[in-house]
Amino acid sequence: MNRLAVSFRKEAIYIFFLAPAILLYFTFFILPSLQTFYYSFTNWSDVNPVDVTFVGFKNFAVLLRDEVYLKGITNTFTYAILYMVFVNVCAIPLAVALNQKLVTRSLLRSIFFLPAVFSVLVIGFLWSFLYSTSDFGLINQIVTGLGFEKINFLGNPKIALYAVVFTQVWQFVGYNMVIYLANLQTIPSDYYEAAKMDGATGLQTFRSITLPLLLPAISFCTVMTMINGLKVFDIVFALTGGGPAHATETIISLMITKGINEGFYGQGSAFGIVFMLLVLLLTTVHLRVIKYLENR
Amino acid sequence: MRKKLALFCSIMALLLVVTACGSGGANSSANSTGSTSPTQAAETEQPSTPAKKTKLTWIYWNNEDTVKAFLDLAKEKLPDIEIEFQYVENKNYDQVVRTKLLAGEGPDLISSLINDNTVKLGYFEDLTEKYGNLYQDAGKKQYTINGKLYGLPQVSFFNGYFYNVEIFEKYNLKVPTTMNEFYEIAETLKKNGVKPLTNGYKNPSQLAQSFISMAITEYYSTPEGKSFDDNFRLGTAKMADALSPSLTQWTEMVKRGIVTMDMLGLEDPQALDEFASGKAAMYKNGPWNLEAIKKKNPNIKLDMFPQPNSAGGVGWLTGGAGFSFGINANSKVKDEAYRVLDLVSTPEGQEALAAGNLGGQSYLNGVVLPVPDDYKSSFEAFKAGHVYFPPASWGSLKDPIFKELGIQLQGLVAGATKPEDVLKNVDNKADELRSK
Numbered sequence: 001m002n003r004l005a006v007s008f009r010k011e012a013i014y015i016f017f018l019a020p021a022i023l024l025y026f027t028f029f030i031l032p033s034l035q036t037f038y039y040s041f042t043n044w045s046d047v048n049p050v051d052v053t054f055v056g057f058k059n060f061a062v063l064l065r066d067e068v069y070l071k072g073i074t075n076t077f078t079y080a081i082l083y084m085v086f087v088n089v090c091a092i093p094l095a096v097a098l099n100q101k102l103v104t105r106s107l108l109r110s111i112f113f114l115p116a117v118f119s120v121l122v123i124g125f126l127w128s129f130l131y132s133t134s135d136f137g138l139i140n141q142i143v144t145g146l147g148f149e150k151i152n153f154l155g156n157p158k159i160a161l162y163a164v165v166f167t168q169v170w171q172f173v174g175y176n177m178v179i180y181l182a183n184l185q186t187i188p189s190d191y192y193e194a195a196k197m198d199g200a201t202g203l204q205t206f207r208s209i210t211l212p213l214l215l216p217a218i219s220f221c222t223v224m225t226m227i228n229g230l231k232v233f234d235i236v237f238a239l240t241g242g243g244p245a246h247a248t249e250t251i252i253s254l255m256i257t258k259g260i261n262e263g264f265y266g267q268g269s270a271f272g273i274v275f276m277l278l279v280l281l282l283t284t285v286h287l288r289v290i291k292y293l294e295n296r
Numbered sequence: 297m298r299k300k301l302a303l304f305c306s307i308m309a310l311l312l313v314v315t316a317c318g319s320g321g322a323n324s325s326a327n328s329t330g331s332t333s334p335t336q337a338a339e340t341e342q343p344s345t346p347a348k349k350t351k352l353t354w355i356y357w358n359n360e361d362t363v364k365a366f367l368d369l370a371k372e373k374l375p376d377i378e379i380e381f382q383y384v385e386n387k388n389y390d391q392v393v394r395t396k397l398l399a400g401e402g403p404d405l406i407s408s409l410i411n412d413n414t415v416k417l418g419y420f421e422d423l424t425e426k427y428g429n430l431y432q433d434a435g436k437k438q439y440t441i442n443g444k445l446y447g448l449p450q451v452s453f454f455n456g457y458f459y460n461v462e463i464f465e466k467y468n469l470k471v472p473t474t475m476n477e478f479y480e481i482a483e484t485l486k487k488n489g490v491k492p493l494t495n496g497y498k499n500p501s502q503l504a505q506s507f508i509s510m511a512i513t514e515y516y517s518t519p520e521g522k523s524f525d526d527n528f529r530l531g532t533a534k535m536a537d538a539l540s541p542s543l544t545q546w547t548e549m550v551k552r553g554i555v556t557m558d559m560l561g562l563e564d565p566q567a568l569d570e571f572a573s574g575k576a577a578m579y580k581n582g583p584w585n586l587e588a589i590k591k592k593n594p595n596i597k598l599d600m601f602p603q604p605n606s607a608g609g610v611g612w613l614t615g616g617a618g619f620s621f622g623i624n625a626n627s628k629v630k631d632e633a634y635r636v637l638d639l640v641s642t643p644e645g646q647e648a649l650a651a652g653n654l655g656g657q658s659y660l661n662g663v664v665l666p667v668p669d670d671y672k673s674s675f676e677a678f679k680a681g682h683v684y685f686p687p688a689s690w691g692s693l694k695d696p697i698f699k700e701l702g703i704q705l706q707g708l709v710a711g712a713t714k715p716e717d718v719l720k721n722v723d724n725k726a727d728e729l730r731s732k
Contacts (some may be wrong), residue, residue, distance in 0.1 A: 155561025245707035
């Protein structure tokens with residue numbers, strides 16, 4: 001058997017094992033993505049489901065004109081940035097604290113991680129009752145018990161989005177804390193001992209040793225929280241449904257409302273393409289910043 | 297040789313699997329006993345073989361308990377038919393069924409979804425000839441497209457003001473017949489520390505329901521309002537032109553603190569809790585929540601009054617046909633589907649369908665269903681036929697426009713949308729939808 005035949009046989013085995021994964025990936029990602037791209041330039045809708053025609057950039061122009069779409073984009077970016085910042089800003093100190101030798105360390109780690117185990121929808125319905133303005137709303141019972149006015153967390157368009165962000169920060173701080181903990185445990189204790197011998201304070205140790213060596217986890221967590229933030233839908237669906245008055249509408253919630261429920265399939269596809277480009281742009285910038293920080 | 301034998305066996309096994317997979321379809325197979333279609337069944341059936349059941353599917357957004365009485369009746373009256381009931385949540389119903397219909401499939405019996413688009417796409421059987429004369433015009437209107445009937449209107453739903461009788465008696469309050477009386481009641485209740493009205497206005501449709509009730513009494517019930525819905529559907533009439541006075545009247549409820557921003561943060565079950573526990577005196581809703589209220593508070597004494605008119609007289613309830621029965625034009629068991637509709641169109645069938653929605657009325661000619669005492673204060677409205685649901689005539693605009701109306705009203709209540717922009721924005725949305 002010549003070398004070419006052997007090489008081909010080897011390749012064929014690899015292809016055989018990879019084929020199912022490639023087939024699934026092509027069927028459920030590549031093909032729908034290409035179709036979405038195609039339909040974004042057509043008049044495809046529930047009224048016109050078969051004879052679709054090319055309409056150029058009309059669907060994209062609608063996105064730029066429609067205030068609701070623009071509101072959805074703004075809300076999504078606000079949500080994603082706040083979510084990323086607060087989750088990571090809270091998770092790092094929490095991980096550092098729970099990396100110390102505490103008696104209750106394991107218990108506390110479990111408690112902080114626990115909310116991440118639940119489905120976002122379950123957490124959404126739970127917080128919907130906690131935030132309620134009715135007399136049965138736990139938080140408002142406490143607030144009024146302390147002599148303050150009720151806070152209309154989900155009914156006030158000015159604060160509803162922030163109330164939604166808070167629930168997700170609460171739910172996923174523990175999850176990210178675990179990733180930071182894993183990274184913290186890889187930092188050799190010699191560094192800390194040397195810093196201690198040099199008389200470094202706790203803050204100096206954190207700034208000069210912990211934080212730089214946590215950069216791999218920081219880059220992973222910040223990118224993932226940013227991407228998850230940009231994809232937000234389920235918590236909005238469970239808590240506010242995009243309201244009041246479109247105040248918490250996000251890109252995905254609008255894609256579902258307009259692109260599916262209202263039957264504007266072409267516009268929905270265009271919004272999907274714009275969304276993909278925005279995520280690509282934002283994560284590229286984000287990764288560059290992280291890389292720059294790592295190089296420093 | 298062994299390899300060739302193995303290859304041959306593999307191919308045969310694969311062929312068997314493929315053949316087995318291809319032998320059944322959603323509607324073609326009657327049941328596990330193997331009958332295929334009514335025609336084939338009739339041709340092949342031997343006198344000695346047991347009766348074969350033909351399966352037909354029905355997708356509906358209320359759970360099976362609400363139609364159990366009817367399913368039992370169908371089992372008894374149509375022993376050769378098996379109705380396979382499928383529940384799909386209300387908010388996903390249109391999307392799920394529309395997708396199935398688009399693929400040339402879907403259930404044999406379809407509840408609702410009848411509008412200009414779905415009829416134009418040929419999804420529904422024309423029922424005019426067989427059932428056109430059996431049902432009342434009030435019910436048929438929303439399922440009639442271009443003069444043809446595509447769905448049979450079923451048990452009406454209605455929406456009014458549930459009120460706590462004991463709270464009303466405690467403060468000597470009488471059922472209001474004008475809006476001014478309504479405002480006075482609200483004022484008295486507020487002075488006594490009772491929340492006058494509660495509703496889960498986090499759901500925009502509930503808010504739209506509140507405004508539409510006002511619009512019915514102020515505009516739709518007038519001669520000018522009769523043709524508005526049809527003109528609005530066609531795009532020849534604007535909400536901003538016709539319904540602005542009604543909106544001004546409705547805004548009074550916001551100004552007087554009856555509809556508040558707090559309600560925008562409430563889910564419907566939370567509002568129901570407030571009403572059932574006596575923290576709020578009124579709750580605008582319908583019979584589908586009656587059981588839940590009584591379950592929360594078995595001792596509650598309640599009644600329902602219709603939306604008062606600013607000029608007085610008998611008020612109006614918001615309501616219409618709760619759902620319809622249509623036949624999928626692509627159904628492979630149409631004969632059986634027609635037999636189910638025949639059963640639906642009998643007084644017995646109507647009573648069975650109403651059993652899960654007490655208080656709902658029948659649109660079948662000559663059938664009058666009993667109204668429970670819990671709706672005593674609405675009897676006059678029922679008698680006068682003052683039950684109407686305008687969005688039912690908006691065709692494919694119904695769901696998105698009703699929701700948009702609620703969203704815009706949320707903006708008004710929250711102070712984020714100017715009153716003059718509310719209806720204009722809804723008109724713009726309707727234009728956008730019509731331009732698809």
